[in-house]
Amino acid sequence: MLAAIQPACAFTEEGKTSDDATPGKSPAIHEDNKASSNGDRLLKWVIEEGGYWNPKQILRYENDDDQTGLFGVFALEAIQEKEVLARIPWSAVIYVDDDDDAPEENRFASCSLVQRLQQELDKGNLSHYKYYTQALRQTAHDHYHLLPAHWSAQGRALLEKVLGRKNSTGSSSSNGKMTTSTTTLPPRDMFLRDFEWKHKCSGAAQEEGSIISPEATLLVMTHGEDFGMVPLTDRYNSRGGSYTGAYFVNDAEVNSDIIALEIRALRDIPRGEQIFTDYHDYGLIGTPELLRDYGFVESYPQLYIFHDQRIAFKVEEVVRVVDDEEEEDEDYEEEHEEEEEDEPVYLQVKWKRQIDNEWYMLPKMEKFETRNFIVQFLHTEYQRLQQVCAMEESDEVVLFEPEHTKNETDGDVKNPQGKALRAEEAPASNRQHEIETTAKLCSDMTRAIRAALLDLGLTAQNMDGGSSNNHNPHSCRQKDDGSSAGATQSTGENDLCGHDSSPSESMLVET
Numbered sequence: 001m002l003a004a005i006q007p008a009c010a011f012t013e014e015g016k017t018s019d020d021a022t023p024g025k026s027p028a029i030h031e032d033n034k035a036s037s038n039g040d041r042l043l044k045w046v047i048e049e050g051g052y053w054n055p056k057q058i059l060r061y062e063n064d065d066d067q068t069g070l071f072g073v074f075a076l077e078a079i080q081e082k083e084v085l086a087r088i089p090w091s092a093v094i095y096v097d098d099d100d101d102a103p104e105e106n107r108f109a110s111c112s113l114v115q116r117l118q119q120e121l122d123k124g125n126l127s128h129y130k131y132y133t134q135a136l137r138q139t140a141h142d143h144y145h146l147l148p149a150h151w152s153a154q155g156r157a158l159l160e161k162v163l164g165r166k167n168s169t170g171s172s173s174s175n176g177k178m179t180t181s182t183t184t185l186p187p188r189d190m191f192l193r194d195f196e197w198k199h200k201c202s203g204a205a206q207e208e209g210s211i212i213s214p215e216a217t218l219l220v221m222t223h224g225e226d227f228g229m230v231p232l233t234d235r236y237n238s239r240g241g242s243y244t245g246a247y248f249v250n251d252a253e254v255n256s257d258i259i260a261l262e263i264r265a266l267r268d269i270p271r272g273e274q275i276f277t278d279y280h281d282y283g284l285i286g287t288p289e290l291l292r293d294y295g296f297v298e299s300y301p302q303l304y305i306f307h308d309q310r311i312a313f314k315v316e317e318v319v320r321v322v323d324d325e326e327e328e329d330e331d332y333e334e335e336h337e338e339e340e341e342d343e344p345v346y347l348q349v350k351w352k353r354q355i356d357n358e359w360y361m362l363p364k365m366e367k368f369e370t371r372n373f374i375v376q377f378l379h380t381e382y383q384r385l386q387q388v389c390a391m392e393e394s395d396e397v398v399l400f401e402p403e404h405t406k407n408e409t410d411g412d413v414k415n416p417q418g419k420a421l422r423a424e425e426a427p428a429s430n431r432q433h434e435i436e437t438t439a440k441l442c443s444d445m446t447r448a449i450r451a452a453l454l455d456l457g458l459t460a461q462n463m464d465g466g467s468s469n470n471h472n473p474h475s476c477r478q479k480d481d482g483s484s485a486g487a488t489q490s491t492g493e494n495d496l497c498g499h500d501s502s503p504s505e506s507m508l509v510e511t
Contacts, residue, residue, distance in 0.1 A: 040059055041131050042131045042132055042134075042135045042231055042232070043059065043232065045092070045131040045132070046088060046089070046092045046231055046232055049089050049091045049092045050089040050091060050092075050258060051086065051087050051088050051089050051092060051232075051259075052084065052086060052087040053085075053086050053232075054079070054083065054084060054085045054086065055076070056075060056076050056077045056078075056079050056083075057073050057074065057075055057076060057079070057085060057275060058073070058074055058076050059071070059072070059073055059074075059235060060072075060074055062274070070237055070274070072235065072236065072237040072274050072275070072276075073085075073235055073236050073237075073274065073275045074272065074273065074274050074275065075269045075270065075271055075272060075273050075274075075275060076271065077271050078268070078269065078270055078271050079265050079268070079269040079275075080265065080268055081265055081266070081267050081268050082264055082265060083264065083265045084262055084263070084264055084265075085246055085263040085264060085265060085275065086232055086262070086263040087254075087259045087261075087262050087263075088230050088231060088232060088233070088259065088260050088261045088262075088263075089258055089259055089260060090251075090257075090258065090259070090260045092129070092132065092230075092231055092260075093227075093228045093229065093230050093231075093260045093261075094113075094116060094117055094120055094129055094132070094228055094229040095113070095116065095227055095228030095229070095260075096112045096113055096116050096228070106226055107220060107224050107225070107226045107227075108197045111197075111200060111201040111212065113220050113224060113228065113229070114201045114212055114216050114217050114220045115212060117133075117136075117216045117219060117220055117224075117229055118212050118213065118216040120133050121133050121136075121137070121213070121215070121216060132229070132231045135231070136219050136223065136229070137215070139219075139223070139234070140215050140218055140219055143295060144218060145427075145430045145433070146294075146295025146296065146433065146437075147218075147222075147292070147293075147294075147295045148190050148191055148291060148292060148295070149190075149191045149192045149292075151191075151430075151434050152430070152431060152434065154431075154434075155430075155431065155434030155435075155438070156191055158434065158435070158438050159190065159434070159437075159438045159441070160183065160190070160191075161388055162185075162385070162388050162389075162438055162441060162442045162445070163183035163184065163185045163186075163190060163288075164183050164184030164185055164381070164384065165182070165183055165184075182194070184381060184384075185288070185306075185381060185445065186286060186288045186289065186304065186305055186306060186307060187286065187288040187289040187291075187292045187305075188307060189292075190288070190291075190292050191292075192292070198217055198221065201216075201217045201220075202214045202217045221293070222293060222294060225261070227250070227260070228260070230260065230261055232263075233248065233261070233263070233277075236263070236275060236276065236277040237274065237276055237277075238276060238277055238278055238279040238280075238290070238294075238298065239276040239278070239298065239299060240276075240278045240280055240298070240301050240302075240303070240314075241300075241301035241314075241316055243276050243301075244266055244276050244277065244278040245265060245266055245267060245269045245273065245274075245275045245276050245277075246263050246264065246265060246266055246275050246276065246277045247263070247264060247266050247277065247278075247281070248261055248262070248263055248277070248281075249261065249262040249263075249264055263277075279293075279294065280303060283356045284305060284307075284355055284356050284358060285303075286302075286303040286304050286305040286312070287302040287303055287304060287441075287444070288304070288441065288445075289305070291437065291441060295437075296437070297437055297440045297441045297444060300315065300316055300317045300347075301314055301315065301316035301317075302314065302315050302316075302444060302448060303315075303352070304445070304448055304449075305352075305355065305360075306377075309373075309374060309377055310359075310360050310361050311351070311360055311361050311363060311374055312351070312352040312355055312360045313349050313350060313351045313352060313448075313452055314349070314350045314352060314510060315347045315348065315349055315350075315447070315448045315451050315452075316347065316348050316350070317345045317346075317347060317348075318345060318346055318347070318348040319344075319345050320344045320345065320346055346451075347447060347448065347450075347451035348451075348508065349451050349452050349454075349455040349508065350508040350510040351363070351508065351510070352510055353510075361374070363375070363456055364456065371456075374456075375453065375456055375458060378449050378452055378453050378456075379453060379458065379463065381449055382446065382449045382450055382453060382463065385442060385445060385446040385449065386446060386464075388442060389439070389442040389443055389446055450463065455508075
């Protein structure tokens with residue numbers, strides 16, 4: 001790892017020094033923004049350490065007047081593609097400084113980074129990184145309860161009901177990540193029960209005799225890069241697809257002994273737009289994994305990775321364009337007369353062939369038996385989710401009543417410092433978050449699987465109401481010779497699984 005160097009002045013956008021970017025005169029802090037002027041001391045510190053913050057962006061709330069909505073980074077003026085948004089110097093990064101060993105390629109390979117962070121947390125205000133560690137501690141305190149692993153026992157039970165609990169226990173790979181799922185639907189190990197790295201590092205003793213706190217483990221897991229703890233990167237919220245506006249560049253590409261990481265504009269960003277990064281870039285991260293690792297269900301577009309079935313697809317909301325003939329059609333007007341004035345939207349499915357060096361099947365291009373298995377699995381889960389998501393409000397209340405007689409430790413909720421709270425002591429706002437988050441995931445997964453089934457050709461009648469035919473309502477029809485119905489001649493119709501009779505099927509595939 002490169003040694004930390006503290007230059008006398010900060011870098012400007014072109015890599016040159018500027019009096020406007022020197023400590024105490026930073027263009028990144030705007031007095032008209034309450035959140036910045038009242039205390040983002042961390043941002044000032046990073047700049048003082050030799051970092052850079054593009055003055056065309058600002059840290060503020062989504063609704064800045066009443067300070068509501070997401071707190072994130074917004075464009076004050078138009079930003080061009082590839083323009084540097086921020087530079088983080090090595091002197092502001094908490095990393096494992098070991099000249100004998102090469103930097104670890106995966107922060108989950110050992111507890112080294114956790115131990116390093118714990119050392120700085122223990123120093124308190126004496127730490128060189130005190131502004132960063134203070135911000136991290138505040139983040140852990142404010143947001144730990146958002147992670148399902150820290151939910152109440154009732155909240156975990158409700159979420160597990162949505163995901164479909166398996167009887168068998170999953171196993172972990174050498175890097176501590178799950179290799180088989182403990183639930184029918186993703187993600188693997190939603191509550192991190194079998195995450196070996198987490199259990200190994202939390203509570204481990206250091207050479208100095210201090211104990212690694214769950215707080216340090218949590219922070220490395222949710223806020224760390226593989227090479228260290230990097231400030232400001234978490235200021236950019238995540239949203240994929242066309243919403244993503246920024247990406248990270250490491251020191252090798254920056255070609256600097258001083259700068260550890262750059263944040264650049266992925267595309268042209270108009271004035272007033274929130275600047276998002278994409279947490280999916282961190283590996284096999286789909287929408288359910290984001291909930292597990294960061295505590296939120298993302299807005300569209302969403303990604304679902306079914307690890308055991310080896311399929312993955314993205315769903316994105318698309319506005320349905322109504323042509324003139326449909327608008328003049330009386331049947332169409334009658335069918336849609338109760339719709340809102342906004343343009344109707346539908347979910348477009350894009351099947352993924354590859355994610356992070358993992359390969360996945362494209363259902364329409366697979367053999368009949370494989371395709372039929374995928375359709376049956378998705379249809380079974382769709383029907384199950386419909387029932388789970390249809391719970392009455394009274395059922396939610398019963399599930400979340402305090403369990404005053406519960407004694408087993410599995411019912412405990414722990415804050416980052418490791419103090420156990422009884423389930424009934426969990427704040428009402430936490431329980432509300434658990435209910436609302438679970439409901440959103442349930443609804444979004446149902447919509448996503450329905451869209452995938454429609455894309456595979458399962459009709460809405462067969463999907464929702466079953467079939468009057470004798471064969472399985474969610475199986476593909478098959479001709480006597482074993483081929484899919486209509487596979488050789490064009491009839492203009494789809495079979496039960498939607499395989500157009502044309503030999504060449506259209507399929508949106510995203511690699």
